[in-house]
Amino acid sequence: MAKIRVGLLFGGCSGEHEVSLRSAQAIARALGEGQNADKYQLTPVYIQKDGRWLPGDMAQQVLTAGVPPGVLSEGVEPSAAPLSAATAIQATMPAALERWQSTATAADVDVWFPILHGPNGEDGTIQGLLQLMQVPFVGSGVLGSALGMDKIAMKMAFAQVGLPQAKYVAVTRSQVWSNPSGLPKLCDQIEAELDYPCFVKPANLGSSVGIAKVRTRSQLEAALDSAASYDRRLIVEAAVPSPRELECAVLGNDQPQASVVGEITYQSDFYDYETKYTEGLAELHIPANVPEAIARQIQDMSIRAFEAVDGAGLARVDFFYAESTGEVLINEINTLPGFTATSMYPQLWAASGVSFVELVDRLVQLAMESR
Numbered sequence: 489m490a491k492i493r494v495g496l497l498f499g500g501c502s503g504e505h506e507v508s509l510r511s512a513q514a515i516a517r518a519l520g521e522g523q524n525a526d527k528y529q530l531t532p533v534y535i536q537k538d539g540r541w542l543p544g545d546m547a548q549q550v551l552t553a554g555v556p557p558g559v560l561s562e563g564v565e566p567s568a569a570p571l572s573a574a575t576a577i578q579a580t581m582p583a584a585l586e587r588w589q590s591t592a593t594a595a596d597v598d599v600w601f602p603i604l605h606g607p608n609g610e611d612g613t614i615q616g617l618l619q620l621m622q623v624p625f626v627g628s629g630v631l632g633s634a635l636g637m638d639k640i641a642m643k644m645a646f647a648q649v650g651l652p653q654a655k656y657v658a659v660t661r662s663q664v665w666s667n668p669s670g671l672p673k674l675c676d677q678i679e680a681e682l683d684y685p686c687f688v689k690p691a692n693l694g695s696s697v698g699i700a701k702v703r704t705r706s707q708l709e710a711a712l713d714s715a716a717s718y719d720r721r722l723i724v725e726a727a728v729p730s731p732r733e734l735e736c737a738v739l740g741n742d743q744p745q746a747s748v749v750g751e752i753t754y755q756s757d758f759y760d761y762e763t764k765y766t767e768g769l770a771e772l773h774i775p776a777n778v779p780e781a782i783a784r785q786i787q788d789m790s791i792r793a794f795e796a797v798d799g800a801g802l803a804r805v806d807f808f809y810a811e812s813t814g815e816v817l818i819n820e821i822n823t824l825p826g827f828t829a830t831s832m833y834p835q836l837w838a839a840s841g842v843s844f845v846e847l848v849d850r851l852v853q854l855a856m857e858s859r
Contacts, residue, residue, distance in 0.1 A: 491526075491527060491529040492527055492528050492529070492598045492798075492856075493528075493529045493531055493596055493597050493599075494519060494528050494529065494531065494597070494598070494599055494600075494601050495533055495597035495599070495600045495601065495623075496512055496516060496530055496531065496533065496601050497533050497535065497553070497600075497601065497603065497604060497614070498511070498512035498532070498533075498534060498535070498601055498603050498604065499512075499535040499536060499537070499550070499556075499603040499604070500535050500537075500597075500604035500606065500609040501518055501535070501539050501607070501609075502605060502606025502607045502608060502609055503606060503697050504605035504606040504609075505537055505556070507605050507826055508604055508605050508609070509550070509554050509555070509556075510826075510828045511555065511603045511605070511827035511828055512532070512603050513828075513830070514828045514844070515603060515827060515848055516551055516825060517832055518847075518849075519848060521727075522845050523849070524848065527849070528852070530546050530822045532550075532551045532595055533547050534551065535604065536556070536557065536656060537556065539608075542557070564832075565632065566606070573661070590688055597854055598623070598624075598625055598856075599625065599852055600618050600621075600625035600855075601625070601851070601852065601855075602614055602615070602618065602627065602824070603824070604824070605824060605845055606693065607637070607692060607693065609824065610627075610636065610637055610822075610823055610843050611632055611634055611637035611638075611692060611826035612629075612630040612631070612633040612637070614635035615627070615628070615630045616630050617630055623856045624856045624858070625855055626801050626851045626852060626854070626855040627800060627823060627824055627851075627855075628797070628800045628801060628823040628824075629800060631797075632746075632797050632798040632799045632800060632823055633824070635798070636693055636799070636821050636822065637781070637823075638692050639692070639723045640721055641659045643656060643723075644796050646796055649793075649795075649839070651789055651792060651793060651794055651818045652815070652816070652817050653818050654726045654727075654728055654808070655681065655682055655726040656723055656725045656726065657677065657678050657682060657723070658721070658722075658723055659674065659698065659722040659723065659724060660720060660722070660764065661719070661720040661722070662720075664713060664716040664722070665680050665713075667715055671712070673707055675709060675712075679705070679722050681728040682724060682725070683709075684700055684702065684703045684727075685703045685727040685796075686708075686724055686725060686726050686727055687701050687725045687727060688704060688708065688711035688712055688714075688722065688723075688724050689715060689722065689723050689724075689725065690715045690721075690722060691719055691722055691723050692719050692721065693718055693719060693721065694852065698714060698715050698717075698718040699760035700714065700715070701727065707841065717741070727843060728808040728810060729815060730810070730812075731807075731808035732776075732778075732809040732810075733751065733753075733806065733808065734751050734776055734786055734806075735749070735750050735751070735752065735804055735805065735806050735807070735817075735832055736748075736787055736790040736804070736805050736807070737803070737804050737832070737833045737836040737837055737856075738803045739802055739837065740801075740854065741854055741858045744795070744799070745791075746786075746787035746788075747787075747836040747837050747840040748774065748783070748839050749775055749778060749783045749787065749822050749836075750772055750775065750776050750832055750834060750835065750836050750839075751771060751772070751773040751774075752770055752772060752773075752832070753771050753773065754770040755771065759777070767855070768809065772835060774836060774839045775839055782809065782816065784813070785821075786807055786814055786816060789807070789818055790803075790805040793805050793818055794821065795823050797821060797823070799821070799841050799852070800849060800853055801854050801855060801858070802823070802825070802833065803821050803823045803825070804822045804825040804832060805820075805822075806818075806819040806821075806822070807819055821825075829844060842853045
């Protein structure tokens with residue numbers, strides 16, 4: 489029986505490029521272990537930070553090394569010229585597929601596994617490109633990915649299905665940068681509706697990039713100005729007092745399942761980029777030590793959130809749990825979470841009885857079933 493050819497798409501243009509490399513390495517290893525080795529044939533395709541695509545041997549070299557091409561040792565030459573994003577799009581059209589065949593990429597792929605975190609990776613853009621290819625791919629489609637990336641649209645979808653969440657104010661860049669009198673009025677509105685402390689975030693960035701926790705008017709103004717430099721849509725959220733941060737993983741398509749619940753603890757003021765990606769600054773507790781009723785509530789809310797954004801394949805859903813009151817608030821959904829062996833998503837499923845190797849296999853099979 490012929491092997492299923494899996495196109496592993498990794499790297500990308502976002503600030504989470506290096507995280508994508510580590511996720512891709514873990515997935516590649518899993519595809520080559522146990523029964524997966526007899527079922528799948530890996531075809532890596534690497535997207536550079538400048539958006540150019542490297543297929544063939546060069547993609548494999550980056551995958552093996554786990555570092556971008558500029559960090560590879562001197563003397564390593566790519567086996568094929570990089571493809572621009574425009575060329576990549578052209579290559580998805582039937583008349584242009586021949587240009588890919590010599591590099592064993594698009595024309596030879598049965599199912600795509602995009603592991604691109606952040607903008608241009610999990611926001612619906614690459615999903616639209618893959619949909620044009622008319623080849624199955626792992627994860628949510630254009631709608632689910634876009635809703636899962638845009639924090640404002642996401643919260644509107646959550647509200648429609650009655651999921652409780654912290655108060656927030658949606659802001660546009662033009663409100664922040666329009667005129668000298670506009671910013672004070674905006675800050676007045678935010679203070680009246682949310683008070684301090686609160687969080688200022690770009691609406692469409694992942695991994696805590698551009699996020700600030702503010703406690704004063706001057707901090708709020710500076711944070712809004714900074715966030716506006718990242719995105720034209722911003723969100724300001726009320727801080728939840730002393731919350732426990734709980735997470736749940738979802739797996740499936742039309743009948744999704746929820747994993748056990750996990751918890752993240754840390755000593756920093758909030759779960760910022762440095763805390764998230766610096767070893768030793770945060771700890772994962774799986775399963776979380778919470779009452780069974782709270783765990784069930786979070787699992788139920790995770791499924792509802794997944795369905796609210798039209799999720800597919802996988803997602804991690806994050807919550808705030810106010811232990812003193814028993815209140816559970818949904819924070820966000822991540823439709824393409826980190827996928828290293830030590831990431832929360834695969835660890836939650838490992839604690840639920842699904843090994844990393846089995847998890848990768850199930851995701852590929854779910855992709856092939858849903859398209």
